[in-house]
Amino acid sequence: MCRLLYCWIVLISWSCLTANSTNAAxxxxxxxxxxxxxxxxxxxxxxxxxxxxxxxxxxxxxxxxxxxxxxxxxxxxxxxxxxxxxxxxxxxxxxxxxxxxxxxxxxxxxxxxxxxxxxxxxxxxxxxxxxxxxxxxxxxxxxxxxxxxxxxxxxxxxxxxxxxxxxxxxxxxxxxxxxxxxTIESRSYDLVVVGGGYAGTAAALSAARMGCKVALIQDRSVLGGNGSSEVRVWAMGLIRRGNYPRIGEIVEEFCDHATKSPGRAEEFVDDLKEEKVRAEKNIDLFLNHHAYAAETVEGIIKSVDAFDVRSGQIRRFSAPLFADCTGHGWLGEWANADYDVTPEGRMGMSNMWVWAEQEEPQTFPQTPWALQLSMQDFPYPRDHHGQWFWESGFDKNPIGGAEAIRDWNLRAVYGAFNAMKNGDGAERHPNATLAWVAYIGGPRESRRLMGDIVLTQDHVVEKHEFSDGCVPSTWSIDLHYPKEQYSKKFPENPFISYAVHDRRVDRSYGYPVPYRCFYSRNVSNLFMAGRNVSVTHEALGTVRVMKTCGMMGEVVGKAASICIDHTCRPRDVYESYWSEMDDLLKLPGVARRETVSSEMVIPDDVQPSAGPRGPMEGVNPNKLKGIVVDDEAAEKRGTWTVGTGLKGFIAHGYRYAGNDSNSSIRFTAAIPEDGKYDVIVLHCPHPNRGTTVPVTWSVDEAQQGTKRIDMQGETTAEHSESKVASLQLKKGQKVSVTLSTDGAGGTVHADAIRVVKQ
Structure with missing residues (x-):
């Protein structure tokens, strides 16, 4: 029997439907x-x-x-x-x-x-x-x-x-x-978290480990939001660095390690996320529950109502503290929190897709109702993936028009694949089949709830120091716009985007986003974490990626425990208890206590803390033979961008610069003993790297020689090495190697040099 799905109304008035109705079943x-x-x-x-x-x-x-x-x-x-x-x-x-x-x-x-x-x-x-x-x-x-x-x-x-x-x-x-x-009255909690993406999951885990009783409400059957198998946006943003290098350790426990976006479903570890949450006895997880209303009294949220999306059963969640991790700022809207929405030029929603090649010819139905596309109307889905830039809805209503935006994206995807199968791409794709299309949209921007600080682009670029800076944002200020090349056919709603990057963000240390962006300025018991925090449209471009949002959640969870312990509000954490918050932010992610007033327990096998530049994600230079000088220690002139996307790099990352940027970088090594030494340049190959990169070397400031090297090639999991010289050297001498962009024939990659005794 379909439980709770039918109700016979016999011999009662139908006045709720129409005044003219008669008794009916x-x-x-x-x-x-x-x-x-x-x-x-x-x-x-x-x-x-x-x-x-x-x-x-x-x-x-x-x-x-x-x-x-x-x-x-x-x-x-x-x-x-x-x-x-x-x-x-x-x-x-x-x-x-x-x-x-x-x-x-x-x-x-x-x-x-x-x-x-x-x-x-x-x-x-x-x-x-x-x-x-x-x-x-x-x-x-x-x-x-x-x-x-x-x-x-x-x-x-x-x-x-x-x-x-x-x-x-x-x-x-x-x-x-x-x-x-x-309505079922759920037991009272210390913190109710609405939204189970990276921010909400991390907030629940962090608060629970600090002794709070937490309800985590998620309207899907899986956790992760945009970083789940349903949407498949890989987790970006660097963690464990900056002022508080322990922040990010909780995110590290459940984040995906997908090699592509969109990746394979199993790469997004939905089960691991749920397992981590259910392992915490202080968390009650409510999957498939949709929060839809809040009761507020004089600017204080008293409770949130949610219903089971399968049965319709309503639950009421009461707590002294709430966290809006919905992305859209729904809880803030219900509570009349101050918020902002950029009127025009917002970033849109993506529905990514994947196609595959089969051994036998495959058919695909004609789609006259889809966008009518030819192969020149969209970028070819390289590597069988329709990636993040399949995005629309830039000036559409991101809330009321969300279903139409998703459906327009579907029309674009089906229209593109129809062109590949039944249109001018048919001869090239006889065996192609549509393998996966996200029906859950990946939105980027809608409401942003206002806090005591509204973070701006200037704050980030100028490295404005806030005393409560705590979440390192390392992503560039990455804003999306319709790509003109593909906008002419459907100017009312283009579906292909491009990214404009302001790369003046410190990708290594990260810009410390202040805690005061993570609570509402007018709803006194409302936290927020994720892409609906207190930032401008421009600043959203750097804080919106998943791992950064997850670190916001970690901070919110720790702050919630202070609020419960001292019976105070989120603002009070900054104004009266920041020294205590400072201590909590320095704790390992695995630290825990039974209640907010219990003794803290830290396991003996806790991982070592990362440094201000983060954990060493590349090759440890101490494990390489010879003297290794990394790009962080090099003298840089001109414009160099920090990168970590190419694997095999040394230490924390590498630098790269365009061949027209008039830039140079100089590595210097001190020689420990007499002998003959090979001088080697380390770099990561890529198809856009320079083929004639100029390298000069000198000994004790006297130039010894020059050479051009080819850095171009297909990406690999390991770095490449180019030997540029063999030199007879004495103890105490200094060898300098300079790479420049003059006539480089492409992008110059500067990672490290190695000076090895023969």
């Missing part, structure tokens, strides 16, 4: 609670705007298996059927209705085909069906595999269609599900 079946979801996906992204979770037939052009459930009627009767759905491309007046499906009752399809009308969510009439008393089976039968969607099915002896009220968990739905007045 009815059954409401919520699709998300079907006993068997088959191949349909549970989509919870747009509950706040369309009112409910729904099932999505995301089959990439192949019809998915039926979703089904059972229901009962107490007596014979003739029932009118209504299905809440719509034609998801009709808003653009596109032809074809890709999301077609049937509703089958007891194995017989109702006459209408659903998903064929309406430009927005509506109750599509399904005709009448005679049902005998007893149990029946109902099924959703997908016809296309192209994202048909079903919210609910309503059967009634009255011909009046139900209300289309989009209010989340509307009173009409609650009544028909038998949930009126049936």
């Amino acid at each position: 009815d059954v409401l079946l919520e699709a998300e609670a079907f006993e068997n979801q088959g191949g349909w996906k549970l989509d919870t992204q747009f509950i706040q705007t369309m009112g409910s979770p729904y099932l999505l037939a995301h089959g990439l052009g192949q019809p998915v298996d039926d979703a089904s459930t059972t229901f009962s009627v107490p007596e014979d009767g003739e029932y009118h059927v209504f299905t809440r759905t719509y034609d998801w491309v009709a808003r653009w007046e596109a032809s074809g209705a890709p999301g077609k499906f049937q509703v089958q009752i007891d194995g017989k399809a109702l006459e209408p085909t659903f998903g064929t009308s309406g430009a927005d969510w509506m109750w599509q009439p399904g005709g009448k069906v005679k049902l005998a008393a007893g149990e029946h089976k109902i099924a959703l039968h997908d016809l296309t595999g192209f994202d048909g969607r079903c919210d609910a099915i309503y059967l009634s002896t009255d011909a009046t269609p139900p209300s289309n009220d989009a209010e989340v968990m509307s009173s009409w739905r609650r009544e028909r599900l038998g949930l009126t007045g049936d």
Whole structure:
């Protein structure tokens, strides 16, 4: 029996629907609670705007298996059927209705085909069906595999269609599900975290280990948000460095190590994230629970309501402290927190995708309803991946228009693959198949909740020192814009972006983002962590990546424990207890205590703390033969950018500069004893590296020679070495090697030099 999914309303007034209704019997079946979801996906992204979770037939052009459930009627009767759905491309007046499906009752399809009308969510009439008393089976039968969607099915002896009220968990739905007045009061917590991405997961773990009782509410079945297997954005941002190099150790415990974005599902370690959270006895994890409302009194949040997205059961969470880790700032909005949204030029949402080559020829359905594309209308998906730049919605409503942005992205992906299979790319791709498309969007920007400090681009670039700087942001100020080359055909909503990087961010040490960006300036018990923190649009470009967001969560969790211990508010941590916070920020990530007032326990086998420049992620120079001089110790002139993307580098990273930048870098080594020495330049190959990079060397300031070396090549897991000279040297002499960009024939890579005695 489909539990909590039907409610007979017999001989009662239908005044909540229409003044003209008569007494009627009815059954409401919520699709998300079907006993068997088959191949349909549970989509919870747009509950706040369309009112409910729904099932999505995301089959990439192949019809998915039926979703089904059972229901009962107490007596014979003739029932009118209504299905809440719509034609998801009709808003653009596109032809074809890709999301077609049937509703089958007891194995017989109702006459209408659903998903064929309406430009927005509506109750599509399904005709009448005679049902005998007893149990029946109902099924959703997908016809296309192209994202048909079903919210609910309503059967009634009255011909009046139900209300289309989009209010989340509307009173009409609650009544028909038998949930009126049936809110479960969860036990009181110290901290309620709403949102289970990197920020929320880290906040919950950090607070729990510091002795707080935590509720973690996540509306999906997995943790990780954009860094989960559902979205597959690899975790960027460097951790464990700066003022507090222990911050990031918790993130390190659950972060992915994907080699591509999008990567393989298993690389995003969904199970590991959940395992880490469930291992903490101070955390109650509520997956598949959607928070949708908050009760506030005089600027203080008292409780948050969330419902189980499968059953509709409502829970109320009470606590003295709350953390908005939703990305969209939902909790802040419900509590009337001050927030900002950039009116134009926002970053958009991505839905990445992957295609594969099979051994045999593959077909793909024609997609007349998708964006009509040729191969020149989009960048070729190199390495079989449609990457981050498949992005749209720059000037669209990032909240109310989120479903339309996601659907436009789907139209772009399907249109591109149609060009590859059925258009001008067909001869090149006979064996290609669509392997994966994200139906969960990866948003970058919407609401930003305002704190006591609003971080700006100038703060970051000029390295403005805040006394509470604590989260190192190492990503460049990375802002996305529509790429003009691909914008001409669809100027109203381009779907390919490019990134503009302000690389004046210290990628090695990181810019310390202040704690005062992580709590609301007008809702006194509200923390925030993630991409909805208190920053400007420009500053968001550097703090929004996953590992950086996760470190914000770690800081929030520690601050919450101080608030509970001293019965104070987040602002008080900075104003009155910062010395105590300073101590907590220096603790290892594995440190823990039973309660906020218990003794701290640190395991004996705790990992050593990283330094201000972070853990050594590259080759340890002490393990290489000879004298190694790293780029950090070199004398630099001109513009050099710190990099870590090419593997095999020495120590913490490398530098690179364009061949027209008029830059140079000088490495100097002191000779420990007489002998003949080889002088070697270490670099990482890449297709854009210079082929004629000038290298000069001198001994005690007297130039000895010059040479040009080729740094170009395919990337590898190890660095390359270019021997430039063999010199007879004496103890105490100094050898200097200078690389410059003059006539380099490409980007110059400066990593280290090695001086080795023969």
